[in-house]
Amino acid sequence: NAGVMQNPRHLVRRRGQEARLRCSPMKGHSHVYWYRQLPEEGLKFMVYLQKENIIDESGMPKERFSAEFPKEGPSILRIQQVVRGDSAAYFCASSQSWTGAEKLFFGSGTQLSVL
């Protein structure tokens, strides 16, 4: 199955630790998006990346959050010095191209719990 792969599925961190979330896009897709979902809420856009480039990070918090999509390997969403408010499901999606009107296919998400 060449769907969007995310790992880990569940991640538990203590306040102040770092969280690293990984996403491998669908085969043939080179556009990756990260969304955050709080309990009983919709998906909030965080960042859009292409290989080696951050294209739109307008939804990313200014501090502690960063994302990358290197030439080789998965996209990484990194959260430094996590706080309880970072607890959420983080979903990655990918698309084949980008016109602003593309079908997005989502991974199964990473549930981050901050103790």
Next chain:
Amino acid sequence: GENVEQHPSTLSVQEGDSAVIKCTYSDSASNYFPWYKQELGKRPQLIIDIRSNVGEKKDQRIAVTLNKTAKHFSLHITETQPEDSAVYFCAANLISSGSARQLTFGSGTQLTVLP
């Protein structure tokens, strides 16, 4: 800022009845409107989408209508079945604060189909 409003937040119907979920959007230049179904603990899955050059699209028991003038679109599910029970999200490709079009999601509708 640009947003998508979704109603109702919860909807219960008897098996076999129809369900309708409505969304409005703020950006008149939006041209892509997908609907996602999310079962508990699972990934959001694209079930149908519509582009602004058409007013209606149907796929078996699911249909979506779009009124560009009024800036609203709706999901219609006919002959509902218990397996249709899930959270449904509408989305529209709005201009983000990064000046690019990104999918902005509604807050979701919890659909429960009663046997």
